[in-house]
Amino acid sequence: MKRETLKGHLDLLLLAVVGAGPSHGYHIGRRLAEASGGALELPEGTLYPALHRLESKKLLESSWTTVGGRRRRVYDLTPAGKEALAKERLEWGSFAQAVESVLDTV
Amino acid sequence: MKRETLKGHLDLLLLAVVGAGPSHGYHIGRRLAEASGGALELPEGTLYPALHRLESKKLLESSWTTVGGRRRRVYDLTPAGKEALAKERLEWGSFAQAVESVLDTV
DNA sequence: TCTTGATACCTCGTATAACTAGGGGTAGGT
DNA sequence: ACCTACCCCTAGTTATACGAGGTATCAAGA
Known part of the structure; x- marks a missing residue:
């Protein structure tokens, strides 16, 4: 995957x-x-900062748990999330449709 | 449109x-x-630098013409372009499909 | 004549965000 | 002991879309 492809779509x-x-x-x-069929394998340096960003925007909230001796930070959606x-989702739909339109019609 | 949505897809x-x-x-x-139904209206500060970037990557080539007293820089695809x-196009297809998969299955 | 709007091009600086490259540690199997 | 998978983190780099500003031509209308 090209470097910038994901930009602006990761939050979704x-x-x-x-x-x-x-x-x-x-x-x-x-x-x-798994859900992307292996296409979207995020490096941890992408994943964790993105989750922190979403939490700081109050779209996610997190709590710590420990399972099998390992600390986990569990995220859930807030109402705003x-x-x-x-x-x-809607914005992705119109963006994807716009791109497809361009690819089809020009 | 959100600010970063286009990133990585403009070249395509x-x-x-x-x-x-x-x-x-x-x-x-x-x-x-027009082709995007008005969804993709690029500011000039996006459009022109992007075209220059594509030309510097040898994917586009350009030549100057003058029509009605106005200078135009006409772009065409190179073979590499x-x-x-x-x-x-293929990469967009797999990316879009990956996103749809995630949105559908999770 | 003067102004406005559309056409047509450009550059500089900024912000954002994904990624690289490191760091830490636990548990289970060989 | 070692390796692999699990599980978290941050600092710095880099790519790129965009905002703001600049230049110039031409046609239409006040």
């Missing part, structure tokens, strides 16, 4: 994954990779 | 527009806006 993807059920950072990465997810 | 769009027929910068912007267009 993370919100969508968390929207399907709370989970911790590492697991979110795994679920995203649910709204943002819905909005970003 | 510009190559696609020029691939449909050589035209000058300003006109490329108009054709893109045609290849890049084909490649980026």
Whole structure:
């Protein structure tokens, strides 16, 4: 995948994954990779700062748990996060459609 | 449109527009806006530097003409640009499909 | 004549965000 | 002991879209 391809779309993807059920950072990465058929394998230097950004924007909230001796930070959507997810889904739809239109018609 | 949405996809769009027929910068912007149903209206501070970038990467080539007293810089695809267009079309396809998969399955 | 709007080009600086490259540590299997 | 998978983090780099500003031509209208 080209370097900049993901830019501006990562938030949507993370919100969508968390929207399907709370989970911790590492697991979110795994679920995203799985759900995309391996196409979207985020390096940790992308994943964790993105989650922090979403939390600082109050779209996610997190709490620490410990499972099997390992600390996990579990994220869930806030109400604002649910709204943002819905909005970003729509925006993705129109963006993708616009791109397809260009690719089809020109 | 959100600020970062376009990032990494602009080259594809510009190559696609020029691939449909050589035209000058300003006109490329108009054709893109038209082909996208008004969704993609690029500011000039985005359009012109992007075209220059593509030319410096040898994906576009340009020549100056004058029509009605106005100077125009007309762009066309190079052979490398045609290849890049084909490649980026495929990459867009897999990216879009990956996103859709995530949005559908999670 | 003067102004406005569309056409047509440009550059500089800024902000954003994904990524690279490091760091830390736990648990289980060989 | 070592390796792999798990699990978290940050600092700095880099790419690129955009805002703001500049230049110039031409046609239409006040």
